[in-house]
Amino acid sequence: MKQMRAVLCGYYGKGNGGDEALLASLLQLLPSHVTPLVLSGNPAQTKQDYGVEACDRMSIGAVLQALRRSDAFIWGGGSLMQDATSALNPFYYGGLMKLAQWFGLKTIAWGQGIGPLHRPTTRWLARQTFSKCTAVSVRDRASAALLSRWNIPFTLAPDPVWALQPEPVPGLWNFPAPRVAVSLRTHPQLTPTRLEALTRALVSFQTATQAFVLLIPFQPAQDMAIAQQIHAQLPNVSKILTLSNPQQLMGVFNGVEMAIAMRLHALIMAAAAGCRCFALSYDPKVTQLMEEIQLPGWTLDQMPTDSTQISQIWLEQYANGDPLLNEQIHSLVDRALMHQQVLATALTPR
Incomplete structure (x- = not known):
């Protein structure tokens, strides 16, 4: 050809x-x-x-x-x-x-x-x-x-990242289990008061579950300061994990029990790996994903102000929440491959 x-x-x-x-x-x-x-x-x-x-x-x-x-x-x-x-x-x-x-x-x-x-x-x-x-x-x-x-x-078709092939993350399995991934980003609606409530809730959540927290800055220039702030409150039971390889970034979620995330693709990667997910939406694209695959979560402006309430809701999701079924994941991946067919058809030489 x-x-x-x-x-x-x-x-x-x-x-x-x-x-x-x-x-x-x-x-x-x-x-x-x-x-x-x-x-x-x-x-x-x-x-x-x-x-x-x-x-x-x-x-x-x-x-x-x-x-x-x-x-x-x-x-x-x-x-x-x-x-x-x-x-x-x-x-x-x-x-x-x-x-x-x-x-x-x-x-x-x-x-x-x-x-x-x-x-x-x-x-x-x-x-x-x-x-x-x-x-x-x-x-x-x-x-x-x-x-x-x-x-x-x-x-x-679903976001193309559903079909991305993950790669193993060196050293991931050396972190204590169970593991929970957290991916937050700066945003005007993530006010200092809301971030403080989320951080207190995460400390309580970690104490109750004894989970090791992987703080994942998807865009370090925007996300690193928040990750560092949370890590300072969980110094011995958390790790900031910075990965530039997107397939390894996706591979992280194969090794965690639950993801708490603002980032759209953190939620997609976690859901594709069969993780329990909890979304914090700052943008219509995140809210649309929540609706389409029925992810639990809040928009930031609807988030509870009480850190104890936040923690309890996370604990309920951690203990009893349902990840996507394998059949649902396979369906989303198969449908995401429709983007491949678009490329194949449009780029066929005349």
Whole structure:
């Protein structure tokens, strides 16, 4: 089959474990006749980690050269078209997509979670870019509903990270059992008062269960300070575990009994490993996952203020909560592989 080159575009090389997991999933599912070129915030690290060609995502010259040399352009998963984090996000990603379309490349919006889009301008831009794509796949029902209203064809499938192949974590089994994973991140709704309540609850929870707590900063630049703060309250029964390999990050959850997490992909990885999960939602994408696979948890603004109440609810989930059944996990993984079929169909040479 004729070889093709595809530019992969996402929030790559920025130290975010979830986005790196999306890149690893995309590379795992990319057809064998397609050679990837990754736009990265750290091209040297991306080359080292994945063995692929990479260039600086903010270098206009390098990006233009990459597009001119390529046959396809892929938005590689995640919430790229949203203006909650920054009003500039849709213009960066949407601008690159429009440029690729102008160059005549096959363009794929892959594994997308669309929104929030609060501004009329960014909603208009999103509609324009998605409507001109060769193929579109989305990971949640809200994104699918939006595309339906816009009369844009799409494939709906679970987040591609469900299908990521985990790798063993060296030394994981040396930590005392049972183990519980905790993944929190900074956010305006995670106020100092709420974080203090969560920390007190976690101390009580650990005392009751005698579990060893693995504090997992998915994006150390945002998450490390919180992990350190909690570790200081559990100095002998917790460990901050920093992993840059997304497949090892997924592998961690094969060795824990329960996960308490804000991060979307921490919850997906934990649920895929058959862990009991408890979600703390800071974003609609986390709330949608909670609804779709019936994860227990709270949005941060609905979280109880009493640490004893929080701890008791966690203990109930730890003792009696139900992880996903194997049949449910297999179904989610199988359906996530629909994203692979989208790639195979759209990237078939003419």
